[in-house]
Structures are given as structure tokens and as C-alpha cells.
Amino acid sequence: MTDSVFIEGLQIDTLIGIYDWERRIRQPLVFDVEMEFDNRKPAATDAIADTLDYKAVSKRLIAYVSASEFGLVETLAERCAELILAEFPVARLRLKLSKPGAVRGARAVGVRIERSRA
């Protein structure tokens, strides 16, 4: 990956988890996303229309994740990666999904994935 646009520490509350008690509550998840994007054009034009708009991507993730009800963080991470690749001009991305407080003694647990358009 060369140039990129990133979103770091995006916290979203949702229904996630495999245990019965987890199906009755909402828990915070934290997303770190790095998306490959050539930033030379927006740098030359200074126009938001030429960027990969990190606010637009964040809003889309918030809408999708808050309405989701998956069991595994793996499933949610995969769906989020698919969504970004399908809806934004991104050919390759890295996504880290953290579930803070899920394991006693650990600050966070979760998954990291790297995906590109087929």
C-alpha cells in the first residue's frame, strides 16, 4: 500500500457476540481502517470531491454496524470490508476490529484483515 486514507479508533455500539447474555445488550467495538487511495489529485485540486472522504466512510460504517447483529467479529469485519470496497473508490484496505473488555485482563481482542477488490 502506498498512499492511504485512514480512520482510527472509530467506536460504534452494536449487538455482537455468541453468548446469550451478549444477545441482550449492545457493546462498543472499535474500528481502525486504512484504505489505499492516491492522494495526489485532492492535494492538487484542494477539492473534497476528489478525496476519499473519511467522514462519508465513517458515517456509512456507523449506519451499517449499529444495525448489525452478528455473532462473530470475523463476520462483521468481512462485511464491513466488502461494503467499503463496493461503495467507495478503494481497491485495497486493512481493517482492524477490536472488542474492548471482551476478555478479562486484555485491553481488547479482535481481528485484523486485509482485502482487495476481486
Ligand SMILES: Nc1nc2c(c(=O)[nH]1)N=C([C@H](O)[C@@H](O)CO)CN2
Ligand atoms: N475469534 C473469535 N473468538 C471469539 C469471538 C469472536 O467473535 N471471534 N467471540 C467470543 C465472544 O462473543 C466473546 O467476545 C465474549 O466475551 C469469544 N471468542
